[in-house]
Amino acid sequence: LITFEVAQFCFLCCLLISMIFQTLRQELSLRNLRARMVESSAEVKRREDSIMDMKSKIQELKTTVDNANLKLEDLKKEKTEKEKALQESEKSLETCNAGKKKTELGESIKKLQTAKNKAQEEIGKLKQQILDREKTICAHADMTKEEAR
Secondary structure, three states, X not given: OHHHHHHHHHHHHHHHHHHHXXXXXXXXXXXXXXXXXXXXXXXXXXXXXHXXXXXXXXXXXXXXXXXXXXXXXXXXXXXXHHHHHHHHXXXXXXXXXXXXXXXXXXXXXXXXXXXXXXXXXXXXXXXXXHHHHHHHHHHHOOOOOOOOO
């Protein structure tokens, strides 16, 4: 009987020791898992913060891009307006130049007409001088000679 009780006691002691061992092993495993969970939570928190920072930066960049697009549209409108103004100015300048050319052409024609009139007066005077000389020559020439006739 004693041996059976000793064997039973030994068996229970072994069972108790193995249960204690299993409990300690599970406890250590749980501690390890808790530590990893805390580390993972901290990593998740850091990443969430990083994501939030990135989102805010993205939002700032979107705002900047939107502002730049608005400025670009304004500049395009301004460019279009200035191109229209330039075309109108060029048309106005062409009209003005055409008017000047007509005025200058008219003045040139008047100058040419005046020069023509002066030239005709000079021609008339020269013709008159030639006629006067011929009359003078004829008056002094001897009509009896063949050369004078």
